[in-house]
Amino acid sequence: MKNSRILLFAFLLTALISCSSEKPETHKKERPNIIFIMSDDHAYQAISAYDNTLIETPNIDRIAKMGMLFTNASVTNSICAPSRATILTGKHSHLNGKVDNHFHFDTTNITFPQLLQDAGYQTAMFGKLHFGNNPKGFDQFKILPGQGAYYNPEFITKYDGNIEVEGYVTDIVTDMTLDWLENEREKEQPFMLMYLHKAPHRSWLMAERHLDDFTSRTFAEPKTLFDDYSGRATPAAEAEMNILHHMSWAGDHKVFPEMMDELGIPEIGYDKARYAYEYSRLNESQMDNFLKAYGKVNEDFAKKYPKMTDEDKMKWKYQRYMQDYLGTIQAVDENVGRLLDYLEANDMMENTIIVYTSDQGFYLGEHGWYDKRFIYNESFKTPLLVSWPDRIKAGSRSDELVQNLDFAQTFLEAAGVNAPEDMQGESLIPLLTGNDEKWDRDAVYYHYYEYPAEHMVNRHYAIVTKDYKLVHYYYVEDQWELLDSKNDPYELTNFYDDPKYADIKLDLHVRLEELRKKYKDSNEISQKYIDLLMKDAAEGKVFGVSKEKVEEIRERRRRLM
Numbered sequence: 120m121k122n123s124r125i126l127l128f129a130f131l132l133t134a135l136i137s138c139s140s141e142k143p144e145t146h147k148k149e150r151p152n153i154i155f156i157m158s159d160d161h162a163y164q165a166i167s168a169y170d171n172t173l174i175e176t177p178n179i180d181r182i183a184k185m186g187m188l189f190t191n192a193s194v195t196n197s198i199c200a201p202s203r204a205t206i207l208t209g210k211h212s213h214l215n216g217k218v219d220n221h222f223h224f225d226t227t228n229i230t231f232p233q234l235l236q237d238a239g240y241q242t243a244m245f246g247k248l249h250f251g252n253n254p255k256g257f258d259q260f261k262i263l264p265g266q267g268a269y270y271n272p273e274f275i276t277k278y279d280g281n282i283e284v285e286g287y288v289t290d291i292v293t294d295m296t297l298d299w300l301e302n303e304r305e306k307e308q309p310f311m312l313m314y315l316h317k318a319p320h321r322s323w324l325m326a327e328r329h330l331d332d333f334t335s336r337t338f339a340e341p342k343t344l345f346d347d348y349s350g351r352a353t354p355a356a357e358a359e360m361n362i363l364h365h366m367s368w369a370g371d372h373k374v375f376p377e378m379m380d381e382l383g384i385p386e387i388g389y390d391k392a393r394y395a396y397e398y399s400r401l402n403e404s405q406m407d408n409f410l411k412a413y414g415k416v417n418e419d420f421a422k423k424y425p426k427m428t429d430e431d432k433m434k435w436k437y438q439r440y441m442q443d444y445l446g447t448i449q450a451v452d453e454n455v456g457r458l459l460d461y462l463e464a465n466d467m468m469e470n471t472i473i474v475y476t477s478d479q480g481f482y483l484g485e486h487g488w489y490d491k492r493f494i495y496n497e498s499f500k501t502p503l504l505v506s507w508p509d510r511i512k513a514g515s516r517s518d519e520l521v522q523n524l525d526f527a528q529t530f531l532e533a534a535g536v537n538a539p540e541d542m543q544g545e546s547l548i549p550l551l552t553g554n555d556e557k558w559d560r561d562a563v564y565y566h567y568y569e570y571p572a573e574h575m576v577n578r579h580y581a582i583v584t585k586d587y588k589l590v591h592y593y594y595v596e597d598q599w600e601l602l603d604s605k606n607d608p609y610e611l612t613n614f615y616d617d618p619k620y621a622d623i624k625l626d627l628h629v630r631l632e633e634l635r636k637k638y639k640d641s642n643e644i645s646q647k648y649i650d651l652l653m654k655d656a657a658e659g660k661v662f663g664v665s666k667e668k669v670e671e672i673r674e675r676r677r678r679l680m
């Protein structure tokens with residue numbers, strides 16, 4: 120009896136030991152790798168998996184072919200660093216504190232990479248972060264300072280201080296990523312890698328190898344290129360992001376400053392200064408190639424300019440914008456292809472979650488615009504393609520309302536790590552794995568803050584459902600906008616005062632208040648952020664905002680109260 124008890128005890132002990140030593144081991148191996156690919160300002164209109172009118176992106180499309188394409192993915196605040204902060208923290212801007220590009224990210228926030236690192240994931244980040252400080256929770260990082268440069272960029276590195284690398288940024292960030300995958304990571308451990316492109320951010324300098332091809336292409340114009348902004352709340356007309364009026368000749372379109380002088384073209388904004396800054400980084404042979412390609416553009420322009428009407432100018436500027444913007448995307452697509460080829464060649468595709476997304480969408484001439492910030496579709500929505508062959512059915516698609524807010528909890532669930540209670544998103548795993556019945560979101564919340572600032576897009580918050588948007592422009596305005604996605608897909612009409620929409624309007628107002636409560640947003644928090652930015656703006660510290668502008672805003676506020 121005694122012996123058998125001892126035997127039983129010994130058996131249980133062995134079982135326990137083997138369990139505790141083996142189970143985590145197997146469990147560890149099963150945990151997926153995570154590769155988060157994000158480009159900066161990549162419009163879904165410029166990914167052929169969504170729309171091939173403008174460009175073919177066969178490599179990015181591979182991710183959707185292997186996995187899932189989301190047609191209603193959006194951001195909570197359509198601007199760079201705030202989007203990144205929401206992705207990392209799983210919280211809306213008003214709670215993580217990064218409401219605009221101006222102030223630094225608060226590094227006391229808990230981010231999903233920190234939690235994954237604690238759980239045994241290897242973590243690395245390469246490319247653009249734009250936080251004003253270094254990321255926490257990474258075993259390795261090489262990041263661009265601020266916006267970073269297209270040519271011969273500098274990097275802030277975790278171990279080697281600041282370095283400058285000769286070449287084109289999209290290629291270099293990929294080289295660093297592949298080098299880490301091949302030579303630096305522990306091959307037995309799962310990893311989470313953030314591969315973050317600067318392209319296609321303004322001022323759109325493409326790789327030398329694409330110059331000839333892209334500067335000779337012509338693109339279809341969007342239907343709303345000549346939008347006059349009537350029929351909507353006034354912020355659309357007040358924004359400074361119209362291609363004709365605000366995009367600069369030298370800085371954006373690469374008209375040579377001497378050519379501007381010769382033709383008597385007045386500067387738009389920081390026109391020549393921006394040009395000088397962008398070109399100052401090029402080495403001699405890069406400069407030669409640029410001057411050659413843009414020399415032809417300038418020659419052709421000089422012949423046309425004297426006879427150009429405003430309409431002609433808009434059309435010409437749109438073409439130049441698309442040539443350069445899409446040219447930078449060509450290199451992103453090629454480099455995404457290099458990464459996918461590496462994963463395939465190393466048999467890593469099956470149990471790796473690959474996400475391709477952008478920090479927000481972008482206007483490619485819709486409403487006559489470039490840039491982002493507004494809640495209108497092109498900048499509110501963002502591309503989202505996800506592959507994970509082990510779990511996602513190839514070639515699938517989801518029209519659900521998902522957001523950048525959801526990434527943190529998605530990755531934590533995939534890695535088997537509990538998400539902190541105060542994260543505000545939802546894991547996308549049910550949608551990715553075909554269990555849509557577990558997904559019940561019917562509306563999302565949006566809040567944009569960066570005003571006064573470059574492009575002058577007024578502050579606004581909103582509720583968005585699959586059918587409608589109810590938007591409140593506050594601060595220097597007090598206007599509401601009701602958009603009807605089904606009946607007015609180009610978003611040209613404000614139905615707020617249309618009696619036919621009375622019930623819908625009421626319902627949306629109630630739901631918007633519920634959402635604000637759910638996500639813990641309030642007018643008091645908004646006021647705190649207004650005060651912070653206005654203090655710096657009054658001291659002349661906010662890029663693109665003059666002291667006169669600050670006075671004008673204060674006057675408008677006084678009138679509104």
Ligand code: SGN
Pocket residue numbers: 159160198199200220249266320321322393490573574
């Ligand atoms: C720069 C650009 C803006 C752009 C912001 C924010 N101007 O300031 O056009 O909106 O970045 O972009 S530029 O004259 O410097 O090109 S973001 O992606 O970082 O949010």
Ligand code: CA
Pocket residue numbers: 159160198199478479
């Ligand atoms: Ca951006």
